[in-house]
Amino acid sequence: MIYAKRYLSLPPYLFADLERKAAEMKQRGVDVIHLGIGDPDLPPPAFFTEALHRHLDDSDAHLYPTSQGDPEVRRTIARWFQGRFGVELDPDREICVLIGAKEGLANFARLVVNPDDVVACPDPAYPVYAQAGAILNEGLRQTLMLDPERGFLPDLTQAEGVRLLFLNYPNNPTGATAPESFFRDLAAFADSHPGTVVAHDAAYSEMTFGDYRAPSLLQYTRRAVEFHSLSKLFNATGYRIGFLAGNPELVLPFTALKAQLDSGAPVFIQRAMADGLARYQGADPPPEVRANLAQYERRRALVEEKLAEIGWEVTRSQATFYVWARVSGEEMETVNRAALEKGVIMTPGRGFGLGGKGYVRLALSQPYERLEEAMERLRTL
Numbered sequence: 001m002i003y004a005k006r007y008l009s010l011p012p013y014l015f016a017d018l019e020r021k022a023a024e025m026k027q028r029g030v031d032v033i034h035l036g037i038g039d040p041d042l043p044p045p046a047f048f049t050e051a052l053h054r055h056l057d058d059s060d061a062h063l064y065p066t067s068q069g070d071p072e073v074r075r076t077i078a079r080w081f082q083g084r085f086g087v088e089l090d091p092d093r094e095i096c097v098l099i100g101a102k103e104g105l106a107n108f109a110r111l112v113v114n115p116d117d118v119v120a121c122p123d124p125a126y127p128v129y130a131q132a133g134a135i136l137n138e139g140l141r142q143t144l145m146l147d148p149e150r151g152f153l154p155d156l157t158q159a160e161g162v163r164l165l166f167l168n169y170p171n172n173p174t175g176a177t178a179p180e181s182f183f184r185d186l187a188a189f190a191d192s193h194p195g196t197v198v199a200h201d202a203a204y205s206e207m208t209f210g211d212y213r214a215p216s217l218l219q220y221t222r223r224a225v226e227f228h229s230l231s232k233l234f235n236a237t238g239y240r241i242g243f244l245a246g247n248p249e250l251v252l253p254f255t256a257l258k259a260q261l262d263s264g265a266p267v268f269i270q271r272a273m274a275d276g277l278a279r280y281q282g283a284d285p286p287p288e289v290r291a292n293l294a295q296y297e298r299r300r301a302l303v304e305e306k307l308a309e310i311g312w313e314v315t316r317s318q319a320t321f322y323v324w325a326r327v328s329g330e331e332m333e334t335v336n337r338a339a340l341e342k343g344v345i346m347t348p349g350r351g352f353g354l355g356g357k358g359y360v361r362l363a364l365s366q367p368y369e370r371l372e373e374a375m376e377r378l379r380t381l
């Protein structure tokens, strides 16, 4: 078969490989503790599942949705954005519902990237920016290294002249959060570089701990776009729902582009998202979500502490459900030995780019007791 060069240029999708390895091990009877993928083990809050059931009975639930999303859902998103970030959005021009942030990120790049345009991608990073953003559009990838010495923040001077700039805070895989000063710098960059499209991936904005609250880039500039996801907020990765917000010069054409590609997220799922967002009290999530976050926070404290005891250099974090740790020696060797000898699956840092060399990522997506067990196994590695 002859395949397109852009397809052949793609490296394998990291998580598909991990899933295959885990399934093989389980089949061999290994008691696998899978810390490789950010897929929540906790169920969605009851209010979300109930809303899904309820909206399935809506008279239009079976019909094609609109590409931009249900108008009432967009109005609810706008109210949520106002309460959560203090930013007023026009639901008809500045919001588009997504079939998950991944769909949005991948399709958005098609709107603005021509062959040989430069796409700036952080490294390490969620692989979609480089692969669906740059490679699939025959763009050129410019790497923005996220060094621990700089708090995993990029040097924006390296993004001069690029067509599209992806950034992501709270960050996967490092767990890093960006201070307000960085958001201001990024906003100034967006405002002073009209030829560069700034796309902020805020998929983890709601997964934060202690008194840390992640801001939105749209608080500082309206020239950018921001991707939001319900996947982690409502433990709802499988329902595929999120939204894009920001500059109408980008959001509206993106909606037109999407009309050519897909028919939008099922309307009952959109409405369940909206009902869930409507439960926020201003910037505060509903109690069920707070209880979820408390579990993740407890897990994070355990894993950070135990890995530090083993002697791994742990990045302490107030956000995301990933722990990013530098191991002694080659991370691929550690990852392989942990899987083969101990049945503990972690993601090698290099899977997120060369900047991940020497690191591993552990997703806190297992019950506390299983994480205790995983830490014990790693201690004896």
Ligand SMILES: Cc1ncc(COP(=O)(O)O)c(C=O)c1O
Pocket: 038, 099, 100, 101, 102, 103, 126, 168, 171, 172, 201, 203, 228, 229, 230, 231, 237, 240, 241, 242
């Ligand atoms: C940084 C980042 N952005 C986007 C996504 C995808 O989110 P969604 O499930 O809404 O497609 C993920 C999923 O893990 C992610 O880590």
